[in-house]
Amino acid sequence: MSEKSRRTPPLVADKRYGATRSVQPAAASKSKAPPKPGTAKPAKSKTSTSRRAKPRKRSSGGGIGGFFRRVFGWILGLIWRITWRIGFVCLLILGLAVSYFYTTLPEASALLDGRARGSVTLQDYEGNTFAWRGDQFGGVVTVDSVSPHLKHAVIATEDKRFYYHIGISPRGIASAVRINLSEGRGPLSGHGGSTITQQTAKLLCLGVEYVPSEWKSQAEYEADCRRGSLLRKAKEAVFALAMEVKYTKDEILGIYLNRAYMGGGAYGAEAAAKRFFDKSAADLTPAESAMIAGLLTAPTSLSPTNNLEKSQNRAAVVIGLMRDQGYLTEAEARDALTHPARLSEAAEARAGGYFADWVMSDGPEYFTRNTTEDVIIRTTLDPRLQRAAEDAMRYIFTEKVKEGSKAQAAIVVMSADGAVRAMVGGRDTRVTGAFNRAIQAKRQTGSSFKPFVYATALDLGRSPLDTVMDEPFCMNIPGSGQWCPDNYTRQHYGRITLAQALRDSLNVPAVKVSESVGRENVRKVAEGFGIKSDLALGPALALGASESTLLEMTGAYAGILNGGSAVTPYGLTELRLLGENEPLIGAAGGIGERVIRTEAAQELIWMMEKVVSEGTGRRAAIPGWQVAGKTGTTQAARDAWFIGFTADYVTGVWMGYDDNTPLSGVTGAGLPAEIFRETMVRVHEGLTPKPLPMLAPAGASEALDPSANRDPVGSGVERFLQNLLGGGGEGSQNIVRNPER
Structure with missing residues (x-):
């Protein structure tokens, strides 16, 4: 093999190890030199580039970190x-x-009054509201018809973001949960964080209507609507969202202002405005608006009729919220705080007191105590006269009665036709549901009954100048033995006129006259004048041994004033349903049939005027006015009466203890006469004096001289009694003294 073919490629190590390149810079420079034209790029460059890229991919997705990231x-x-x-x-x-x-969801207009009907609104003789009974709905209001101050006060207090949320407020709910937990309560207990829309949904009971047959009571139904479970909260939120879709914001706020309970039996803004301030919701001031808005959190405990100071303090907080949110200027807020809202006279009187209770108890049950409709009742009440009676009662018990005394009193003021203008049933003048001594207490009438004895005699032809012998006198009562009445003074005055006998409230002459004209006739006259209580059967009838109520007795005296015709005391003049113009019921009383002749009534008034001007009732005299009346004190001074009248008004006063404890140093001529005077002075303030409709017999001034001894028919009366009763004289035994004056 040739040496050239066996040569190992010199750059393999350079491809793998960067350190070799770093120690051989010349070789590296040569490797980076551009290739010569016409020659191919060395393969080692491609290999080096691809192998450097692959390790980067493995390092980004490989290993334990990459696994967990994936x-x-x-x-x-x-x-x-x-x-x-x-x-x-x-x-x-x-x-x-x-x-x-x-x-x-129905139309918004159908949701404005969801209260179970059954309220009674009582108006005085001029048509002004003075009392309410039952849950009150004052009428429909809209956001545009109420005072803008009320609208702003409600929003500032209940839901300041009302116009900006979609029906629920997560931030409000979270804040409420945080506050509840920080105060040691459950997350849903206490602050609810509910928007006005959610509160309105709750008022609508989430669409569940009240069906009497499905619930034990309205209260149980309302309690179920107020449940605060998590599931119900969720349903409430859904219902609120639906309302936001269905209605405008103003319609939702309008439903809320009409249905919310605002204390004192008032449902809705209009009812609250009328009940607390006697005005329309459109006329509320900032201070009044703040007070009503402040009631929404706790309408019962914060109600101004329960605690005015507490209600005013809450209103001050609301005024601060209105100022902070820009609804009131600094000056307006300062003025509202300086002049807090005050209750109307009707609200201060705590729903009409004794008079309202009487009208409610005396009216038809299906339109008063158990009404299922909203009823308007116009009455005979005169607020000015009611205040006069209340002020007189307070004055006497403050100035004339020993501190700590448990004695009670009652007052009734009426017109001659029986229309009751004022009624006070006890010393506590501003109460509701209390024992009403003017209509519920049946007490012996004492000498206040004597005018009916003389009315009978006058109607039968007797004259005020007829005489009767006042002397020790006894009579035999079958089954009871001998009975010997005596005068209060325990003295006798010989032959006197009937007018003198009544003037000085002598007992013996009264019994003699009663027996001469016939007890049954006396009973008939008394019943004819309206005394319906069981009347005594024996001769003590003439001395007021029978029991009656103050209202009955005052009504009977009104019959004398009007000329001898019976009257039925009444307080209701018109009853109609809310929203209706035609009355369902008219006046429930008034003048009835004639009981005695007009001339007899006028002569009796003349006799009774002498009681006040010259006799036992002198403390009842009113400067500048002719007054007629009669005192009355029963056995052991357990009851003291004064009932009398001017040409305009009749007033009756009773005083005593509820447990029949004898009064100490009190007779009808004393404190009752003074209560009468204090009442009538206030009642007649600003009125022009009128003469009494009385008829004086000829020679009256001479006949009333105690030294005179005229006896036109007296001897006949005496002879009749002698034959009827078998006489009686100084040696009579078993004398029963009636300390009467």
């Missing part, structure tokens, strides 16, 4: 492929759920 990439790809498919399915399901709820 596994991790495959897992991420798998997750992505699964996630987008699941996400697509979830979005599809969500879309279908939203579409379903969308199809079930």
Whole structure:
């Protein structure tokens, strides 16, 4: 073999080892020299380039790191492929759920009042609302019809991003969960992070309507709507999204403003505005708007009728939010904080008190206590007179009654036709649902019953100037023995006129007159004037041994004032359904049949005027006015009465203890007469005095002189009693004293 053919290629080592190239720079330079024209490129250059590229590919994908990167990439790809498919399915399901709820949602106008009907609104004689019963819905409002301050206050308090979210607020929910956990509660307990749309969805009970046959009560239905489970929250969010698709933002806010419970039995902004401030929701000031918006978080505990100060403090927080969010200027916010919202008189009176309770109890049950409709009742109440009676009650018990006394009192003011203008059923004047002593307490009437004895005599032809002998007197009562009434003073005054006997409230003459005209006739007259309670059967009837209520007695005196016709005390003048113009029921009382002759009634008024101007009722006198009335005190002073009237109004007053404990130092001529005077002075403030419709008999001034001894028919009365009762004299035994005046 030739030497040339056996030569080993000199550059093999250079191809494999770069170090050789580095130590032989001349050879490397030669290898990089461009090939001569016409010659092929050396194969060693291709081999060197390809072999340097291959190791780079192996180093990027090979080894342990490359393996894990490929596994991790495959897992991420798998997750992505699964996630987008699941996400697509979830979005599809969500879309279908939203579409379903969308199809079930009615027009927004149909969702403005979801409250179970059954409220009663009470108006005074001029048509102004003074009380409510049941859950109240004041009427439909829209975002445009309410005060802009109320709209801004609600948004600032409940959902400041309301106009920018899609119905749910992930940021709000996350914030609420964080706050709940930081305060040691469960993630869904406490702060809800709900948007106004979600709250509206809850108010709509997620589309589940109230069906009475499926629920034990409205309260149970509402409690179920307020459940806060995770599943229900999810459903609430879906329902909220559907609402956002179905309704505009203003329609959603309008539904919320109409359906939200705002305390005090008020559902919706209009009801709350009327109940708390006696105005329309369109006229609310920033301070009033802030107070209503502040109630939304806790409508019962924050209700201004429960705690005005607490409600005002919450309103101050809302005003700060409105200022911070640009709804109020600094000056407007300062003014609202300086002049916080105040309740209307009706709200301060806590829903009408005793008068409202009476109207509700006296009206037809199916339109009052158990109504299933929204009812409007116009009444006879005069707020000015109601305040007069309440102020008089407070004044007497503050200034004249010993501190710590448990004594009670009641007042009724009415017109001559029986229209009740004011009613106070106890010392606590502003209460609801309390024991009403004006209509519920049946008490012995004492001498306040005596006018009906004399009314009977006058109607039968007697004169106020007829005389009767006031002397020790006894009579035999079958089965009971001898009964001997006595005067309050335990003195006797001889022959006196009927007018004097009534003026000085003498017992013996009253019994004698009653027996002379016939007890049954007296009973008939008393019942005719409206005293329906069981009347005593014995001769003590004349002294007020029977029980009656203050309302009955005051109504009976109104019959005397109007000329002798019976009256039925009433407080309801008109009843209609909300939204209707025609009344379903008219006045429930008024003047009825004649009981005694007009002349007899006028003569009796003259006699009763002498009680106030000259007799036992002098403390009831009103400067510048003619007043007629009668005192009354029962056995052991357990009850004290004064009932009287001017030409315009009749007022009755009762005083006593609920447990029949005797009054200490009190008679009808004392504190009851003073309560009467304080009430009537306030009632007649600003009125022009009018004369009483009374008729004085001829020679009246001379006859009332105690020294006079005229007896036109007295001897006949005495002879009748002598024959009927068998006399009686100073030696009579078993005297029963009735300390009556």
